[in-house]
Amino acid sequence: MAQIEIDGKQVTVADGSTIIEAAEAAGVYIPRFCFHKKLSIAANCRMCLVEVEKAGKPLPACATPVIEGMKIFTHSEKAVQAQKSVMEFLLINHPLDCPICDQGGECQLQDLAVGYGGVSSRYQEEKRVVFNKDFGPLIAGDMTRCIQCTRCVRFGQEIAGQMEMGMAHRGEHSEITTFVGRAVASELSGNMIDLCPVGALTSKPFRYSARTWELTRRPAVAPHDGLGSNVALQVKQNRVYRVLPRDNDAVNECWLSDRDRFSYEGLYSEDRLNKPMIKEGGQWRECEWKDALEYAANSLNLIRQEVGAEQLGALASPSSTVEELYLLKKLMTGLGSGNVDHRLRHSDFSADAYRQGAPWLGRSVASLQELDRVLLIGSSLRSEQPLLAQRLRQAVKRGAHLNVVHVADDALLCRVAHKLIVAPDALAQALAQVVKALGERAAVDAEVQPLLAGIEVSETARSIAASLTTGENRSVLLGNVAQHHPRYALLHRLAQEAARLSGAAFGVLGEAANSVGAYLAGALPAPGGLNAGQMLATPRKAYILLGVELERDSYNGQQAMAAMQGAFVVALTAYKHRAHEFADVLLPIAAFAENAGTYVNTEGVAQSFRAAVAPRGEARPAWKVLRVLGNLFELDGFSQDNAEALTSEALGNTPLADKLGNALRPGMNLVLDKPDGGRLQRIGEVGIYQTDSLVRRAASLQKMSAAPRAWMHNSLLAQLGLSEDETVTVRQGDAAIQLSAACDDTLPAGCVRVAAGHEQTALLGGLFDEIRVEKSKGQQQTAEHTPS
């Protein structure tokens, strides 16, 4: 600790602190532009110059470490003169366009100019003009306003993992720009808007729509990934205009992924369902809530009486709140059906009977940064959990080994120590190699041991095992691709064993905002009930859908749509989507920002939020809709009048941590088959901006989302007689769609990568099932899908 004096105040600060940190501790504000607590120190703006006793010249507070006995003057004549002179320099070439600048009112330069700027300018020469660049659909650039603080550049290098911005040229001609002709493509790019202290980088979707002082800040929790980023919704006249991060070092720090930041645009999609609707005699008509609810309840009751409650199924989105999922389960239980599930994209449920707790991250989000060794299995992490990828990047920068077992070799934008990239049907084999290699150092569990016979351990697997047995903090993490995989139970068991053998924490990355919450709220099949896969494979007579867009949210969209044919479907949905084609009752529900509720993030932390705006049209929060349905069925326990009452009922009084757990109970029937080399397999992971219905309707994000293509290794292209960019016919089951062929030599052999969640690929089959690709006959562009 060092004892120093700032503006006459005695302060004790940690050794090695900078003056700016010490001043913050003392409650003294030092003006700054380039300094940012999460970025490296650049000391280039010079705004934070302060006077230090015995120093000949003013020193930058951001870069000067304190030493014992230092006397610092932040407001002395000398300090203020230096600060004012820097402000004068910053302003001489800065345009006087505040009235038309989107940053107006939240501009650091504007704010500090009030305190440190002159009344008029002594600069009489021509001002600099910098031509604007196109940074893509999310970031608007007015580069004449740039003060070259390089926060955006450092963000790219240090946080996003890719240097998309840089300072070209020199001196007065320096300008911040992307590589020639490139737009910004990072999944974290929006943070540069927050970081920019002036109006050089502003939000393109928000641009020219409101002034910051007209907006009210309402706290919320982001709805797209398992992190549950803390956000502030900026609201005016009952409309969300912008989403910004709220600082929370335990969750998202001060960052936000672009998906969480820009998805609000989806709230105002034309596809929103604004009024309840009933289909009668094949014709849709809008109706009153009362009519729709009574129609739904009566019809469901009738079906239940005629064919039995086991013919009812409920499928829910894992982006639904704890309260909604809890009530849905309660409703189904009341109706006598155990058929409830939220895991629509899963295809292997065989671990269900052996699960002992809700699958979770296995450690805190913040502690990911302290990891020394990581094994990441089946995860396209940057698109699944953009900010968790960022945390791991920081760990790797500190020296952590990141090991990967996956089906595609996508850049994680950090150093990967060892990787096994294999076809989906060889994923379990690859993981088994790692387990076997770990078994060379410790005894493998008797249950797993028989699987390893005949497994040949590759050098890479041995290196991964060696890596995992060193270092202090270790984690084995299972991603979305592993969870959606047809042999998920096996992968889970093997990963669990790899974690046990290496002494690592075992984590399952929560797929959606409330995946963990859905387990805790019980949105799962009751004993004897059907899971999502069974409900769709053996169609029910009636379904209740909660917030799902079945064709794009399921493991096998084709099968899901087939199951809906002929069934009575009540869809609680914020969007019309294809429910129009198959549902019988459409009940408009509140979307993100319009709803109160609770999400439990992947770390197992419950975060509650209130509605920030009223629901669109006549939409109602789903928990209220479910409560009324419960009453219409005359079930007990549907009288809650606020979401908070439901929360405690749903989550109970025991600490959530006690209900989390990834270890499977012993006794599972484990078989490890040999990969079947004969057929082409689809790699169908969900695109970053296709994860849920809200983001799929966010127009600006959709512009960032590449159209799906049939990606394959060039040897496969050659084998099939195809050339790159050629339009090909891709078939799964009964569906055939036209896509353009693309070459990616990092893909494993025998695989065709066709992203899921897109409208174009919605009716294909299973995400990791067999796929066929052939030359298109003629230039037919439309899909010729014929769901059976």
Place this chain on the structure above:
Amino acid sequence: MNMSEKVILHSLHLDRPWSLETYRSTGGYDTLRKVVTEKMPAEDIIAQVKVSALRGRGGAGFPTGLKWSFMPRSFPGDKYIVCNSDEGEPGTFKDRDILLYNPHQLIEGMAIAAYVLGAKVGYNYIHGEIWDAYERFEQALDEARAAGFLGKNICGGDFEFDLHAHHGYGAYICGEETALLESLEGKKGQPRFKPPFPASFGLYGRPTTINNTETYACIPYIVKHGGQKFLELGKPNNGGTKIFSVSGHVNKPGNYEVPMGIPFAELLELAGGVRDGHKLKAVIPGGSSSPVLPADVMMDTTMDFDAIAKAGSMFGSGAVIVMDETVCMVRALERLSYFYFEESCGQCTPCREGTGWLYRVVHRIEHGQGRPEDLALLDDISGNIMGRTICALGDAAAMPVKGFLKHFRGEFEYHIEHGKCSV
């Protein structure tokens, strides 16, 4: 004062003075051999360099022995030594002649420095616009490697050192030692914030010692003859000889290696005096960034770090720019200010914004558009740049303005008042 003793440019009268053969014929590399084979203690060599009062020849004049003692010689990992041959200061052209005419002495000096400082790899960063000097140096490196003065087992001992030449692309800022390191690492040449200094965090983040070409070239002499002899060539605290690049209005512009502390009048005489029929008006004594001094002040001063500082300027790199009475001081400053405006790297605010502002105001005055408040404005802007920037380029841009205004304010006032030149 022994005018004939040369430390560096001593073999110009010989045939192909740059060749290894010629250098060997003057006893070249004997010192390195002695150091290596006798395993001379590094501390002893540093002590001799300290005694010699050798001060950095690149411009700042930092005592070399002291700089060497900052290097953590026992640091277990990689360490580097770097030579700064990025000679870009207007008026300076001495390092290129060392590279062209005595490259082996530089190599020998660097090899001894590497021995002392525990470096196995060194780099010589050569200015991008002197390609012939770069090629000459590469030739010399080849010769030295072939002869076993570079590489493994130098002079048959267990000392290992390899030296690489690297040419820049001519940016002035890359002569600033940390910008040089960035450029050497393949990045954009922009100065780093200090601390940390290169001795602890230098090239690739490793301990690094950077010296100027002329500084390294002095080392073999100091080790061979002892620090005291080198010191006695010059004057106390300013040891050795110095190569002065004399340019401007003299009859014989060129490089002159003479003892430190030579009276300016003698140096001027060596350079053939002010061109015929003209008289001395002013001198920029140490490269373009040092404040200009009027004739009478210069004629009374000697050429060493302390005397020039006392006279109100900077010894700098020893680039003496001589101006006679035909020079318009406003125009001269306009040209200098344009240089710094063009060469500012743009990283930090005062320099990026201030150099352009300075140039534009001086440009306006020179072109008859000056305003009465302009001189106070120039004083202010240059004052606001000085001491506020990451590196010394800001000071380098501000000091000439301050110097010109201090000694030749009248000429500026005339320009403003009459819209034309008084010269």
